[in-house]
Amino acid sequence: MLRLYNSLSKSKEKFVPLEDKKVKMYVCGITPYDTTHLGHAFTYVFFDTLVRYFKFRGFDVKYTQNVTDIDDDILKRAKEEGRDWRELGNFWTGVFLKDMKMLNVLPPTNYVKATNAIDTMIGIIETLIHKKTAYENNGNVYFDIDKFKKYGKLSHFNTRQMLILSKERGGNPADPLKKNPLDFLLWQKSSPDEPAWDSPFGKGRPGWHIECSSMIKDTLGRQIDIHGGGRDLIFPHHESEIAQSETFTGKIPFVKYWMHTAMVLYEGEKMAKSLGNLIMVSDLLKKYNPNDIRCFLLTHHYRKPWEFDEEELKYTTGQLSSIKKLTNMSDKTATIDSSCVEEFTSIMDDDLDTPNALNFLVEIAKKPKMSSTLLKLLSILGIRI
Ligand SMILES: [Zn+2]
CATH class of the missing domain: 1.10.730.10 (Isoleucyl-tRNA Synthetase; Domain 1)
Known part of the structure; x- marks a missing residue:
């Protein structure tokens, strides 16, 4: 009997997939601006081993991994180096894929770029606004965490801990446009020198968390068996994915087993x-x-x-x-x-x-x-x- 540690329950649980003998798994991929360090390799070699083990145990595995090819960090780095953000992203994605191949990591079933899922992101955000769980303010759209009472259920953090981490990890709790400091960006107005997509909320670009929720919906559906990533993604990234996906689909749980790899020091x-x-x-x-x-x-x-x-x-x-x-x-x-x-x-x-x-x-x-x-x-x- 296969047992896996679920970060949600903080315990080892018997693995029972949503559908018999099938596994739907998503792992947050890289932000391609200077890969691949040993911490990345540890995460992706581990999830590759998990896929191989599932196959050995007779499961049919559908595995999606993404590339966060539009994000604050990548734009910042492109600006510093005077390079086009797309060219920078393609270059480092190439390096990452070459390193993974060397380490005998099998390609995932779907390898997807965030910039190919912008329409899905806009659709989800429109629904969240319609459901009154998201609000617009000055060209930005925020998820209203007061409408999602279980915010914190994955990280098991209290509000004070979440505020500290949000500040440390780019969540900008001091943003005066927010109703609650922990509200997170679904869509942001682009600066004049940043890439922008047309949307019903104005020209802008997606927030980080909505990218993964959208790529999961596009490639694996509304509910999945396993969502993985490094431990440092639990808050705010995965916590926010839960809030927006469960509100959007009404299907709970969005993810049955949350698996996180430890940090490499x-x-x-x-x-x-x-x-x-x-x-x-x-x-x-x-x-x-x-x-x-x-x-x-x-x-x-x-x-x-x-x-x-x-x-x-x-x-x-x-x-x-x-x-x-x-x-x-x-x-x-x-x-x-x-x-x-x-x-x-x-x-x-x-x-x-x-x-x-x-x-x-x-x-x-x-x-x-x-x-x-x-x-x-x-x-x-x-x-x-
Ligand atoms: Zn992600």
Whole structure:
């Protein structure tokens, strides 16, 4: 029985999909302006492993990942570098996709750009205004959080905590056009030098949260099984997605299981563009085999924060090469050992415990005639020998 940790209930729950043997999953993608650091890789390698594991368990998976190709950060960076925001976005999306391919991450079923879903965003915003849960003010449109009593149900934060984080994460609670400081932007008036789309609320561009709600509706429907992303997206991004999607569709819950990956630290702090302590995947790829990097990422449980240490990466590389040697020595014609597959499955069923699954593989690599079994189990983790 597969059990996954749900951030909404803060507990491990039995995985029961909305539709038998089918999984609809969405993971927030990158904002393409300087990818791909190790924190990104940790998130997307983890969700790729989850997809592979679902397939191994007989599920049919529909997986959407987006590119936030219009957003404050990308416009700011384009301005600083004197580049066109579209060209900047395409460039960094290309880098990201190349890094993902190197790490053996399978392409999602749908890979979508926010700028291709603007019509859907406008449609949802119109409905929210019609339902009186959103309001216009001076060319901006805000979601009225006082109309959504459960705001905070995912993050489990109180108003004071939400206000602090909103300020830290670009939510601008001091905006005088808002009724409640926690109201969030659905649509914003563009400055004269910013890209703008025509809408019933005036020329402007979408807010960040409405982008994901719209792409989910377009590619997966009104309710999905799993929504993922990094832990730092819980508030305000995912909290706001819930408010607008559940109000728009009337279908509760919008997402059955919320899954979040832990932060990767470096030099004692969260790896972040703003702190300049990024370990870039492209730099590691110059020194290490992509397979070793993927394996190294999976030696960390997806919910446990960890600090990058190159010595640990070297250790993992050594461990994997010893598995490789043993696989080469073993009899290639050996059959798959079903009791090993069963044990591996029971480890992975417990909230995708990849560190223990890898430990288990190191142990079985020491036994004779295990090469076929090892190759099969490694392929479920997306590790190539
Ligand atoms: Zn998102």
